[in-house]
Amino acid sequence: MxxxxxxxxxxxxxxxxxxxxxxxxxxxxxxxxxxxxxxxxxxxxxxxxxxxxxxxxxxxxLDNYKINHQFLTLNDMISIVEALKNINGVLDDRNVEIAMEKVKSIIPYNKKSAVDLYFKQVFVDTLPWGFKKSEKENVKYKIVYEAVKENKCISFNYRNSKGEYILRNAEPITLVFKGFSWYVFSFCMLRKDYRTFKLTRMDELKILNKDVCKYRISYEEYIKTYNSKKVVPVKISLKFSEKARYRIQDYFDEEETTFLKDGSVVVNTEIVEDNWIYSVILSYGEYVEVLEPEHIRKIIGEKSKKTSDIYK
Structure with missing residues (x-):
């Protein structure tokens, strides 16, 4: 053929x-x-x-296209292919696949079986258990990625954490993959400030003809500025049942935990208080108790009661 x-x-x-x-x-x-x-x-x-x-x-x-394998060790080649493979697990981008195949082509023939074995031993999957890639989110990603590349503004309806559903026009700056989800760091024209929008919460997404302003800060600069703001963390003490012990190791450091004789665990840590942290605490159900501070204990109690009332 x-x-x-x-x-x-x-x-x-x-x-x-x-x-x-x-x-x-x-x-x-x-x-x-x-x-x-x-x-x-x-x-x-x-x-x-x-x-x-x-x-x-x-x-x-041409030399500027071809990679000479003499400049790369076998471990170098494995590292490059592994990095590209991990990136493509997130991006699902044909261009990344092509780059990966180019690097694979310069791996010495007598080493290919060892490389194939390595990739059977190591596998990276960025999705949580029980989840699969959303084709709808992939479409949104491609639209936003195109807007970022072409320096074009975007328009979409957005549902925020307060439950508000508002039409937004924004200047997309950077696509961000964080915590199993895609976000777009943008300058929001409605708020006249920088915002990070989650792609799954965006509806009726489209590219506008208006060009993006060239003088916007980068995502890295924004993170540094955000982290430098005086966001005062709250000290919190949580008591977990022994049945939740396996999950504690996923989120809390060992030095923050105290194991009691009855099998329960007390965690003393610091958090940035918001609705998201309330939802994390509530996700432990009957296997967690907020010991302090009192105001968070009260908030979790009220939310738990409202949940209980639904099932009466």
Missing amino acids: KINRLLAIVVMLLNKDKISAAELAEKFEVSIRTIYRDIGAIDMSGIPIASRQGNNGGFYI
Whole structure:
């Protein structure tokens, strides 16, 4: 098949300094004219192929496109492929797949089985148990990514943590993957300030013709500014049942925990108080008690009662 021959020619070009049309024609048992057509097709696909005339001439891939495996150890190659694989587990981007295949092509043939074994032993999945990729979120990601690349504004309806559903126009700056979800760091035209929007909460998303302002701070600068603000953490003491002990190790450091003789665990830590932390505490159900501060104990008690009243 032609596609198999084209792929084989690309791999040969990646692994050799140059190769003549006659050598390729003999290798694949086709005419030299066919090889020239194949080279033209490969070049049109975006792989820059040049040719050199003379006795030592032939086709070769331009150096600024080709990676010389002599500059990379096997561990280097494994690390690059692993990083690309992990990135693509989040992005699901064809361009990342192509980059990964390019690096794989320069791994020495006698080392490929060892590399394949390594990737069977190590697997990275960014989704929580029981979840699968949302095609709807992938579509939103592609729209926002296109807007970021093209420096275009976006419009969408957004449901915030207060339950408000508001039309927003925003200047997208950076896509952020955090805590199993995609966010877009933007300048919100409604609030006249920087905001981070969660893609799953965005509806009727579309790109606007208006260009993004070029003088916006980066996400890294924003995080530094946000972290430098005087957000005073609250000291909290939580008592967990022995049945919740396995979850405690997922969220709290060992030095914050005290194990009691009856199997229960007391955690003394600091938190930034908001609705999200209330939901985390409530997720432990009957297996947690807020010991202090009193006002959070009261809030959790009231929320628990409201939940209980629903089932009466």
